[in-house]
Amino acid sequence: MLVATWNVNSIRSRIDHVKEWLITNKIDILCLQETKTEDKFFPIEIFSDLGYEVSISGQKSYNGVAIISRFPINDIKIGFNEVTNDYQDLSILSEQKRIISADINDIRIINVYVPNGSSINSDKFIYKKKWLKCLQVYLREINKNNTPICLLGDFNIAPEDRDIHTPSRYEESIMASSKERELLKDALGGELEDVFRIFEPGEKNWSWWDYRHSAWERDKGWRIDHIYLTEDILSCANSCWIDKEQRSREKPSDHAPVVVDINWPPSDIENEFFF
Template sequence: MRIATWNVNSVRTRLEQVLCWLEQTKPDLLCLQETKVDDPLFPMQAFENAGWQVSIHGQKSYNGVALVSREPLEDVRCGFVGELPDDAEAATLGEQRRVISGLLDGVRVLNLYVPNGSSLSSEKYPYKLTWLGCLKRYLDAQAERGEPLCMVGDFNIALEARDIHDPDRLSGSVMASDAERDALREALGNRLQDAFRMFEPDAGHWSWWDYRTGAWDRDRGWRIDHIYLCEELMGLARSCSIHKQLRGNVQPSDHAPVSVDLDWPPADDDQDEDDQLF
């Protein structure tokens, strides 16, 4: 099973790039963020013509998330209220379309577009911390069903110094502040682990390069697009890759896709032993 995540920064602007990458990479599921389009205007037909199923939770000009899969997903849930129907704060936060999940062959895949926070002095910064607190409650509720979980998306947080091109200068700023990192770690708890770091411990690997600073030409990026796996899935992970080359496209998104390959469903040990007898 291959699951991928990509902040496309407008699905209509990047439509041909997305369809081309889907054809080349053939994930079982691609999770998109910042689709930036109301649901009625999502380019559904283009995906369906190429053989893809799409579940959407969109918003005009801002935010928006989508799940693009070869086979229809089960139990698609939109917004924090998908897990927290009686949580008033979840309903308010859901006015921004940033959360969607679905079941893919028994795996719950949660696709997130975490708020940026703007700056430490912005009113958007405490909003981000509140949002992350709600994410923890959401994950606690989901865990009660016992579904294996793969959580992906644009987290707008570099969790460690090695996730930033210049940690001495940028640590402590928005996307790298202690409060943001602590809130995300609290949400992850002991349940979820960073798939990429299972395979690549070193610094120098980025998934986002700011349009405004010539960051791509100088390779001055951040790793803020993550894939987190529960323990059951972590033991089945074969690889996790950042597809950096797409940031070099003409009119690219400022983010590159990230994908994980899993040996799912797991082999039936009893069946394997039976097969060896014949």
Template sequence: MKIATWNVNSLKVRLPQVLDWLALQQADVLCLQETKLEDKVFPLAEIEAAGYRAAFVGQKTYNGVAILARRERGEIEAVERGIAGFADEQQRVISATIGGVRIVCAYVPNGQSVDSDKYQYKLRWLAALRDWLAAELEKYPQLALLGDYNIAPEDRDVHDPAAWQDQVLCSAPERAAFRGLLDLGLTDAYRLFEQPEKSYSWWDYRMMGFRRNQGLRIDHILLSAPLAARCTACVIDKEPRRLERPSDHAPVMATLDAA
């Protein structure tokens, strides 16, 4: 089973790239963030024509998340939107069960800057996510949390740690929140394997960030213990970032052996 995450930074713009990528990679599940589409204009017909089902929740211009699942994997079941118990107008979380695996697709707030109200909202949001996931893991032992976390967990996930020290995406409270998720019993799938140095999943559009590999690893797949035991690979696919008019993020994909 191949499960993947990709912040597409506008599904309207990136839909052809998403469909091409699915055809090439044959992913069973793809979690999308920043779809930036209201539900009434979500491209369900095109996705279904490509052999996938979809569960989604969105809003105009900002945020929006979706789970795409290959039809052969069966129905998308028990769909839930948002973080239970956390009132939030922003559409950032959708979860569903596919092939016996609980998939949680999350778009963590960016936080803007460490001295902003948006940063405090990010920390509250992450705390709510952790509390909710603790209960979800009791209900769903086979759980995967995929998405754009807007957190680079360690200095090796940052092209210039000194420049990013104490900045949003790399601050100590954000990294502590990431570790709090790991403390629930989740494992960073990417770090289960030997990986190339200077591996990132996001590069700024400005200053030739991608060409110079000045990036951050902020897109992650966290797996519960039963799924981590089944994980045989996890990669960042940089090829879509080389395309014309790309998202600033690259897809991350993990492969799970059959249960």
């Protein structure tokens, strides 16, 4: 089973790229971030025609998350408040469309678009810290049932210095600060593992290249798009990779997809994929 995450930076602008990529790579579950469109304008029919179910949570021009699956999507939960009421500022944190989860093929798929935070001394950074603390509460509630979890999305955090092209330039900067890394680690709680680093421990593995400063051409990237798995799924993982080719296309997203290949359910023989 192939599960992927991709910040597409506007689904309506990138729909042809996404459609072609799904068909070519035979992706089973795709989580999108920054769809940047209201639900009524999301191109559901294009995915339905390919045999996918779609669950969306969008808003005009900003944010937005979606789950696209060839398996049935069950028990959809949109926002933090459908899982937990045990956090202050919950209503404010749920206004922006940044989290959606569902039960798919006996896995709790949790798709997140973590706030960028703008700069360390900004109000947006305060919002990001609150959002990550609320994510910790959310994951704790989900994990009470010992459900297999796949948490994935654009985290807007490079977990380690090896996840940044020139870490010395960004020490204690946004997306690389010790506070953000600490909050992410706390949210994961020691029960969710970064599957990419199991298979790819080396440096220069980027998932995002800024549109500015010729970042793509100079390969000045960051790894801020992640897939985290609980041990029951991690033990079934075969590989995990970043599809950098998508960033090289004409009018691309500034992010590349990240994909994990899992033998799931463990006892099943891999089913042939049909469109």
